[in-house]
Amino acid sequence: MTLKDQLMEDMKTAMRAHDSAKLDMVRMIRSEVKNFEIDNGEADDSAVQKLIKTMLKQQKDALSDFEQAARQDLIDETKIKIDILQSYLPTELSDEELEKIISEVLASTDNKDFGPLMGQIMKQTGGRADGGKVTMLLKKALA
Numbered sequence: 001m002t003l004k005d006q007l008m009e010d011m012k013t014a015m016r017a018h019d020s021a022k023l024d025m026v027r028m029i030r031s032e033v034k035n036f037e038i039d040n041g042e043a044d045d046s047a048v049q050k051l052i053k054t055m056l057k058q059q060k061d062a063l064s065d066f067e068q069a070a071r072q073d074l075i076d077e078t079k080i081k082i083d084i085l086q087s088y089l090p091t092e093l094s095d096e097e098l099e100k101i102i103s104e105v106l107a108s109t110d111n112k113d114f115g116p117l118m119g120q121i122m123k124q125t126g127g128r129a130d131g132g133k134v135t136m137l138l139k140k141a142l143a
Helices: 003-017 020-040 045-068 072-086 095-108 114-125 131-142
Strands: none
Touching: 003 020, 003 045, 020 045, 020 072, 045 072, 095 114, 095 131, 114 131
16 A cells, blocks of 8 residues: 555544544645645655655754744644554664664775765665654764
């Protein structure tokens, strides 16, 4: 089952369960996918995941703003949205797994330039790691 099919099934399930939070988020994701397809053609699972990651980053940015403003109602709502978005993404690598990948990449190359190393590491993680976390761990390893 593709991710788009999964979204359609989840939308139907949310409608039957009267789960408005999940229904709204699934509709929003499907809308983003539809807009992407209008501009770029058929979206595969990796394109859908990329769109979901973008939406997740937007929600996390909004969450930090809401926390600074001490708006508990918006914080709770945004955390629910983040949980729903994360449910459609593969589980992220742990810090230990990331450190192992970083050490393997550092051991396999003589080049200690940050940019190329970052590219190699992100390619090996297969999109299962947050770029900010990888940056922090790579800087620590290079220091």
